[in-house]
Amino acid sequence: MVDFIRKNWWKLLGIALILYSIIAGFLIEVPDLPIIRQSIRNLFFHVVMWFSMMVMFGTSLARSLRYLSTFDLKHDVYAIQSVNVGLFFGMMGIVTGMEWANFTWGTPWTNDPQLNGAAITILAYFAYLVLRRSIDEENKRARIAAVYNVFAFVMLIVFIGILPRLAQGSLHPGKGGSPMTVTNLDINMRLVFYPAIAGWIIVGYWLTGIRVKMAYIRQHLDNPEF
Amino acid sequence: MLLTEIKYLVLKDIKLEFKQRYAINGILLYVVSTIFVSYLSFAKIIDPATWNSLFWIIMLFAAVNAVSKSFVQESTSRQLYYYTVASPQAIILSKMLYNFMLMGVLSLLCLLVFTGLMGGFVVNYPLFISALLLGSFGFASALTMIAAIASRTNNNFALMAILSFPVVMPLLLTLMKVSSAALSVGTMSGNIKYLAALLMLNVIVIALSYVLFPYLWRD
Numbered sequence: 001m002v003d004f005i006r007k008n009w010w011k012l013l014g015i016a017l018i019l020y021s022i023i024a025g026f027l028i029e030v031p032d033l034p035i036i037r038q039s040i041r042n043l044f045f046h047v048v049m050w051f052s053m054m055v056m057f058g059t060s061l062a063r064s065l066r067y068l069s070t071f072d073l074k075h076d077v078y079a080i081q082s083v084n085v086g087l088f089f090g091m092m093g094i095v096t097g098m099e100w101a102n103f104t105w106g107t108p109w110t111n112d113p114q115l116n117g118a119a120i121t122i123l124a125y126f127a128y129l130v131l132r133r134s135i136d137e138e139n140k141r142a143r144i145a146a147v148y149n150v151f152a153f154v155m156l157i158v159f160i161g162i163l164p165r166l167a168q169g170s171l172h173p174g175k176g177g178s179p180m181t182v183t184n185l186d187i188n189m190r191l192v193f194y195p196a197i198a199g200w201i202i203v204g205y206w207l208t209g210i211r212v213k214m215a216y217i218r219q220h221l222d223n224p225e226f
Numbered sequence: 227m228l229l230t231e232i233k234y235l236v237l238k239d240i241k242l243e244f245k246q247r248y249a250i251n252g253i254l255l256y257v258v259s260t261i262f263v264s265y266l267s268f269a270k271i272i273d274p275a276t277w278n279s280l281f282w283i284i285m286l287f288a289a290v291n292a293v294s295k296s297f298v299q300e301s302t303s304r305q306l307y308y309y310t311v312a313s314p315q316a317i318i319l320s321k322m323l324y325n326f327m328l329m330g331v332l333s334l335l336c337l338l339v340f341t342g343l344m345g346g347f348v349v350n351y352p353l354f355i356s357a358l359l360l361g362s363f364g365f366a367s368a369l370t371m372i373a374a375i376a377s378r379t380n381n382n383f384a385l386m387a388i389l390s391f392p393v394v395m396p397l398l399l400t401l402m403k404v405s406s407a408a409l410s411v412g413t414m415s416g417n418i419k420y421l422a423a424l425l426m427l428n429v430i431v432i433a434l435s436y437v438l439f440p441y442l443w444r445d
Contacts, residue, residue, distance in 0.1 A: 068441055120395045123391065144442065151438060155392070158396060
């Protein structure tokens with residue numbers, strides 16, 4: 001029992017942080033902003049999902065770069081599984097965002113640069129999955145997927161990071177025309193926000209690890225002399 | 227050394243093109259027929275926004291068509307020959323340059339036919355032309371890289387379209403913003419930051435391709 005806790009303490013920590021963020025997220029006092037009112041609590045779920053997604057995609061990028069420098073297939077397996085988990089977080093982010101938008105803006109989707117940027121990012125990584133499926137040979141697939149990963153990631157940083165700042169009049173918080181940003185977050189909310197991010201990132205890595213192990217097992221089953 | 231390699235590769239592509247005229251005729255036909263179909267369905271466009279979006283949609287699909295042909299034409303044995311003769315950076319840069327020339331000609335022609343059939347809505351020509359050229363450059367560079375990636379697979383057009391769509395989106399949105407300004411009362415100075423953003427996008431794509439293409443080429 002002690003052995004289990006010693007090896008897996010970080011997983012339990014991740015679960016604990018997430019449970020804390022969910023419970024505290026609904027119990028703490030939040031500033032009562034116009035229109036948003038209590039739904040600002042969605043920050044602990046929606047924004048946290050996006051941050052976790054970006055971390056997962058960043059991990060995938062790092063693994064792709066390491067693959068390109070070492071050509072060790074292990075990095076490629078980590079790259080694809082990080083993308084899978086990141087896409088899951090991304091879809092959760094979009095669903096929570098649509099839920100929130102429907103409540104505050106009256107419609108699940110609007111023509112906003114940040115929303116479009118998020119959708120395009122998700123599309124790009126789905127395209128990454130399609131690209132992987134269309135190549136059979138292992139090394140070739142890893143190499144080409146890694147190149148596309150780097151290319152797409154840089155383009156998307158430009159897109160989500162820089163272009164919305166050029167645009168004005170966005171409904172989405174943080175870019176011209178909306179009262180709240182991440183930098184001037186209320187102190188109570190920060191107490192839940194940061195642990196939530198940490199918890200979801202830990203669980204994200206845990207999920208990636210499990211998926212990587214599953215991939216290895218599948219590879220072993222497919223060709224026993226691997 | 228790199229520059230001479232690039233020069234010879236670009237000249238080779240241009241000469242091939244003039245001999246066969248395969249790609250350019252195909253693209254020309256595609257552009258003219260698409261514009262003609264939209265002319266028939268829209269009759270007369272009175273709204274600059276519609277003109278703008280239609281123009282860029284046609285440009286986008288023509289661009290994807292045009293650039294995807296650039297990697298398809300080479301057979302594997304010829305590609306092996308290139309591999310031994312020229313450096314991968316020279317190859318990707320020469321393809322980009324050639325595609326840029328192709329796209330430049332294509333976009334100006336597109337503008338001509340579009341204005342002829344649908345009516346001229348452009349108010350600020352220098353702004354529009356510079357957006358057009360920067361946009362052609364952007365399309366050429368981003369799509370050349372994507373075509374290089376897609377050519378390593380079973381090479382169907384659908385994959386090329388799927389891969390290029392997210393990558394081309396930032397470019398397209400910025401272009402539409404600048405050109406809609408050129409269709410109304412926008413000035414050159416007011417939109418210079420968008421043009422600068424387009425230029426920066428181009429530079430980033432070219433730098434990335436320069437670094438990443440050798441990994442693709444190793445086959």
